[in-house]
Amino acid sequence: MDGHFVNNWTFGPCLVAAVARTLRQHSAIAPPICDCHLYATAPQDWVEELQRAGASLFTFHLEALGGGQCSPQGAWPRSESVVKLTRRIREAGMAAGIALVPSTPAEAVEPYASAGDIDLVLLLSVEPGFGGQAFQRGVLPKAAYLRRRFPDLHIQMDGGIGPGETVEAAAEAGVNIVVAGSAIFGRSDERRSADDMRQTIEAMRRSLCAAGQPPDKSAGGQASGEPREGVPGGRCSVLA
Numbered sequence: 001m002d003g004h005f006v007n008n009w010t011f012g013p014c015l016v017a018a019v020a021r022t023l024r025q026h027s028a029i030a031p032p033i034c035d036c037h038l039y040a041t042a043p044q045d046w047v048e049e050l051q052r053a054g055a056s057l058f059t060f061h062l063e064a065l066g067g068g069q070c071s072p073q074g075a076w077p078r079s080e081s082v083v084k085l086t087r088r089i090r091e092a093g094m095a096a097g098i099a100l101v102p103s104t105p106a107e108a109v110e111p112y113a114s115a116g117d118i119d120l121v122l123l124l125s126v127e128p129g130f131g132g133q134a135f136q137r138g139v140l141p142k143a144a145y146l147r148r149r150f151p152d153l154h155i156q157m158d159g160g161i162g163p164g165e166t167v168e169a170a171a172e173a174g175v176n177i178v179v180a181g182s183a184i185f186g187r188s189d190e191r192r193s194a195d196d197m198r199q200t201i202e203a204m205r206r207s208l209c210a211a212g213q214p215p216d217k218s219a220g221g222q223a224s225g226e227p228r229e230g231v232p233g234g235r236c237s238v239l240a
């Protein structure tokens with residue numbers, strides 16, 4: 001958070017570097033995932049610095065680059081500045097993600113997902129800026145729509161998600177990565193809370209597998225359904 005795109009400030013590359021170092025030492029996932037979601041007006045200014053800091057996933061807001069608007073004819077553009085940024089992110093060796101605030105429709109990201117410009121779409125399920133807000137169920141149809149259109153795409157959801165109803169609804173809509181703040185940090189049962197959410201997502205992936213959507217083995221999918229060629233699904237992940 002840069003204090004411009006949202007009215008809040010979090011941290012920059014120095015802390016990302018410290019987190020990445022800690023992840024390399026302690027994460028059970030090798031190589032670890034260092035997921036950076038930029039609430040920044042100029043995400044393009046941070047690519048190389050975050051790559052050097054150890055970021056593995058760089059997600060920026062489509063709205064920051066003016067990409068959340070459709071044409072008067074109702075068409076969603078594939079903006080050159082967005083494509084250029086996704087290329088730079090990938091050339092720097094990171095996965096590229098596009099984030100949408102709750103009011104930006106899923107269609108806005110379709111041109112990039114269709115063209116294979118991105119690895120992930122992040123759907124915010126709260127207004128950006130602060131943790132501890134209530135989950136907005138209205139974003140669920142966006143996830144379901146994107147999952148139908150792009151079975152291979154990582155769909156991440158962030159905001160107001162915790163064990164139980166919210167993670168279940170997200171998983172059912174096709175989300176395969178959830179980000180949780182208050183459901184994990186500052187709780188005495190943080191491990192249980194994270195495990196619980198992970199299990200919910202994995203169980204949903206398993207049932208989608210059974211219905212013909214097996215896991216993406218290349219991404220380390222853990223669902224147990226028999227993989228069927230050409231019918232992908234996402235890796236189950238909980239990021240905190």
Ligand SMILES: O=C(CO)[C@@H](O)[C@H](O)COP(=O)(O)O
Pocket residue numbers: 126127128129130131132133158159160161179180181182183
């Ligand atoms: O950055 C944001 C919202 O701006 C989110 O990442 C939230 O901070 C997640 O926290 P909870 O909603 O899970 O408390």
